[in-house]
Amino acid sequence: MLSKTIESALNKQIRIEAESSQVYLAMAVWAEIKGLEGISNFMYDQSDEEREHMLKLVKFVNERGGHAQVSELNAPNVSFDSFKQMFEKLLEHEIFVSESINELVHISLQEKDYATHNFLQWYVAEQIEEEATARTILDKINMIGDDKGGLYLFDRDIQQLTVVSSAAPDTGV
Numbered sequence: 019m020l021s022k023t024i025e026s027a028l029n030k031q032i033r034i035e036a037e038s039s040q041v042y043l044a045m046a047v048w049a050e051i052k053g054l055e056g057i058s059n060f061m062y063d064q065s066d067e068e069r070e071h072m073l074k075l076v077k078f079v080n081e082r083g084g085h086a087q088v089s090e091l092n093a094p095n096v097s098f099d100s101f102k103q104m105f106e107k108l109l110e111h112e113i114f115v116s117e118s119i120n121e122l123v124h125i126s127l128q129e130k131d132y133a134t135h136n137f138l139q140w141y142v143a144e145q146i147e148e149e150a151t152a153r154t155i156l157d158k159i160n161m162i163g164d165d166k167g168g169l170y171l172f173d174r175d176i177q178q179l180t181v182v183s184s185a186a187p188d189t190g191v
Contacts, residue, residue: 019082019083020079020082020083020084020131020134021129021131023125023129024084024125024126024129024131024134025079025084025085027121027122027125028075028078028079028084028086028122028134029079029084029086029087029089030118031075031118031119031122032072032075032076032079032086032087032088032089033087033089033091034114034115034118035068035069035071035072035075035115036068036069036072036088036089036091037091037092037094038068038071038072038111038115039065039066039068039069039072040065040091040093040094041068041094041095041108041111042061042062042064042065042068042108043061043062043065043094044094044095044096045061045094045098045104045108046058046059046060046061046062046064046065047096048096048097048098048104049061049101049104052101054101054173055173056172056173056174056175056176056177057101057172057173057176059177060176060177071141071144078134078137082133082134095107101159101169102156102159102160105152105155105156105159106156108152108155109149109152109153109156112145112148112149112152113149115145115148116145116146116148116149119138119141119142119145120142122134122138122141123135123138123139123142126138155176158172159172
């Protein structure tokens with residue numbers, strides 16, 4: 019059974035993950051109308067991934083005897099001055115999500131809810147990876163500068179971008 023404190027905190031995170039999906043979706047749409055097909059596809063995939071994160075939380079809450087809440091979402095920013103600014107906002111958002119996950123872990127320890135603590139470790143590792151990916155992308159964007167050819171190559175190659183986090187489990191592959 020989930021305590022009401024844990025249930026409430028998890029429902030808050032469900033909303034954050036749903037809003038994260040919307041943030042990425044808005045970025046995908048913006049990139050698509052700017053002709054940045056690679057960035058757009060990357061963002062659509064990220065939006066889907068965030069929705070999966072939300073659903074994982076929903077199922078966990080319900081399986082533990084709680085009641086997952088589907089709530090109203092805040093509208094995301096839908097325009098950006100540049101693709102660099104868009105990725106800067108993405109990093110800011112991922113840091114916000116990481117802070118929220120860390121607070122959830124803290125609450126689970128305070129409540130002595132070790133099942134929830136264990137469940138949240140996946141999110142902790144995932145956020146390390148999300149932040150690392152955003153930082154890697156920004157490093158590449160800074161290398162490109164104003165070079166249109168570099169932007170073309172970046173847009174083409176971003177779909178292949180994978181960042182292996184030191185926090186990711188070693189699969190031996």
